[in-house]
Amino acid sequence: MAIDPLRPSPEYLAFWREYHLCTLTTPRPDGTPHVVPVGVTYDPDAGLARVIAAKSSTKVRNVLAAGPDGARVAVCQVDRARWATLEGVATVNADPAAVAEAERRYAERYRPPRVNPDRVVIEIALTSALGNLRSPVR
Template sequence: MPLALPYWGAAFLADSLPGTLATLRPDGTPHVVAVRFTWDPEAGQARVMTRGSTRKVHNLLNNPRAALFQMTGPRWITLEGSATVSDDPRRVARGVRDYARRYGVLPPSPPGRVVIEIEVDRVMACPASDRSGTVTGRSRCSSSLESPGAQAK
């Protein structure tokens, strides 16, 4: 069952903002890169288009845990989960279609293109303001929504 986002999260993730993807190198140090990504609310899945030869792909093949972060001003959201890397033409085509819908352009089409699919099991977010427009306190910016079993990962 897909994880529910905060009330403002779906609209925020539909904005054409870039994000950052964090993975772990084999030595355990973080690797953080700027990416464009898409969010599929029905599947509870985030997708990143890339090449199969990149450091992020190698990291995910070693350790599938990943985090995507998107921010604008004081508003931010982090999507965490387990990732798979696929070169299946149907899955790549879906990633391309969703990318074009979100960003208004087709993604680059390098040789060896793959899609990273992250099954999101934890969301942390800060809405920057509540529904009435009042700026929220720091304690409201650290909410964590987890799917059942997320602690075991």
């Protein structure tokens, strides 16, 4: 079901606030998908999803390789039959204030992240969202 990522239903937003590991799919330079487990925070007010990462990670290198306009990416989480995906254009932000905000949000959803002076944040400017939060009929 298509969802407006800037105006999600309360149920959709609540699902993104539950503790779930997610996946981030980025395009490799050859166009093939690179999928890795990550923690994601969702901020519909800012129109962003955020992923904290080491600046030397493959996911960061993939986003940077796409150029200054960013990379088309997706983040997804699944809990049995419930699932949700956020799509958008990712860029890498190394600004200390942006990284601190991403770490704060990560700590709210998951746990305080370990100290990493080489941390950056992958910011995903959201363009679409989809998901299914209905429980299966038994």
